[in-house]
Amino acid sequence: MMTELQTSGNGPRWRPYPAYKDSGVDWLGKIPVHWKIIRLKYIAEVPKIKLMEKPDDLTYLGLEHVESKTGRLTLETPVDEIDSIVAVFERGDILFGKLRPYLAKVYLANFEGTCTTEFLILRANNRVVQKYLFYQIVSEGFINLVNSMTYGAKMPRANYQQIINIYILIPPEEEQSLIISFIDLELKKIDDLVAKKERQIELLQEKRTALISRAVTRGLDPNVPLKDSGIDWLGHIPAHWEVLRLKFLISFVTSGSRGWAQYYSDEGALFLRIGNLSRISLDLNLDEVQFVEPPAGAEVDRTRVGKDDVLISITAYIGSIAVIEKDIGEAYVNQHIALTRPLSLKVKPKWLGYALLSEIGQHQFRILLYGGTKDGLGLDDVKDLFIFLPPPKEQETIVSFLDQETAKIDALITKIRESIERLKEYRTALISAAVTGKIDVRGADIYPKDTENAKE
Known part of the structure; x- marks a missing residue:
């Protein structure tokens, strides 16, 4: 030194x-x-x-x-x-x-x-x-x-x-x-x-959020015809898109079990917590992880994470999101995370992730907590979230565009x-x-x- x-x-x-x-x-x-x-x-x-x-x-x-x-x-x-x-x-x-x-x-x-x-x-x-x-x-x-x-x-x-x-x-x-x-x-x-450098990062992250928000509410065609979404605060959307509640786009939603601290271990399965999710990126943050030796039983099967699941924080730092794009091995969520399983024929997992990460998605989380009367979301709150829904092929196109453009900002x-x-x-x-x-x-x-x- x-x-x-x-x-x-x-x-x-x-x-x-x-x-x-x-x-x-x-x-x-x-x-x-x-x-x-x-x-x-x-x-x-x-x-x-x-x-x-x-x-x-x-x-x-x-x-x-x-x-x-x-x-x-x-x-x-x-x-x-x-x-x-x-x-x-x-x-x-x-x-x-x-x-x-x-x-x-x-x-x-x-x-x-x-x-x-x-x-x-x-x-x-x-x-x-x-x-x-x-x-x-x-x-x-x-x-x-x-x-x-x-x-x-x-x-x-x-x-x-x-x-x-x-x-x-x-x-x-x-x-x-x-x-x-x-x-x-x-x-x-x-x-x-x-x-000063952290402020530069904040500005780039704001640019990233604006890019995502524009793409998931208007698509990529600047001349696309629009229609009223039918929901005042959602505004207008492309005429051929739908607005559906999340419960119609997933096959399953749950949250983790309480009391798993007794199963913490130095090795074993991943135990995903709020700190592993982000409001900036759809990737899991595994810089700091907790391991568990889970008990046997249906509770374990219910909270096990699978490929293409979308995770949402429902207490404390509400609205953090992660999309499980690849097999991460045996992993479970704690009670502060909602695990959702998208119906892939209706909604692509990363489209859902980007939609929830966008300003419209985050706005809904803020509405649900408005006034400070709640310290978290229930699973019914999660199921009632509104999602903008283009046809599946268009979802894939927009997701591909966002992956490329956000990668440039991330670099x-x-x-x-x-x-x-x-x-x-x-x-x-x-x-x-x-x-x-x-x-x-x-x-x-x-x-x-x-x-x-x-x-x-």
């Missing part, structure tokens, strides 16, 4: 400390001569408070609420199931995700709340500044070391006793504060750049995301270099002037 940060030309050139010593710890290597090393358990305690259920007045955090590597909260992410036993954390505590630690889900709490027991809660004592310890724990070296200690193939998990015995680098307290200020300043520059989005990923890698390298003493942050002259040119 040191060579990546000490670039030539117009980029930032970082100054090392004047003298180093061998830390005696393999993964730390050489450290500044005046720094100390100490096991984590001597500078932070592990609170053991657990509750049998979440209090209504305390926010709950699952692993899905913490963004990888940045420590930012994403509270809008839906919770599929709150653990039956929750841990309690205080303001200033550090939450470290023990499950799949390579994801680096670490959060410095700025409020009191409850969380899944998949977080290890660390409470810093007066020997270390809280935020400095947070940066130490989210650093690449620490994460890699913890990841090397995991057990379980598909759901790797770290043992907290091993984590708290890891050595932590401790500079003098004043220097800890300087390191915090340095990292905060540099990360703001990087995060501002990331925010642009992918390039921007790759740029964001490079900035995040630089972000990670910067934190690691600062908290391991590879760069000396003492003195204002070490601050680079042009982070953007350095990594763009």
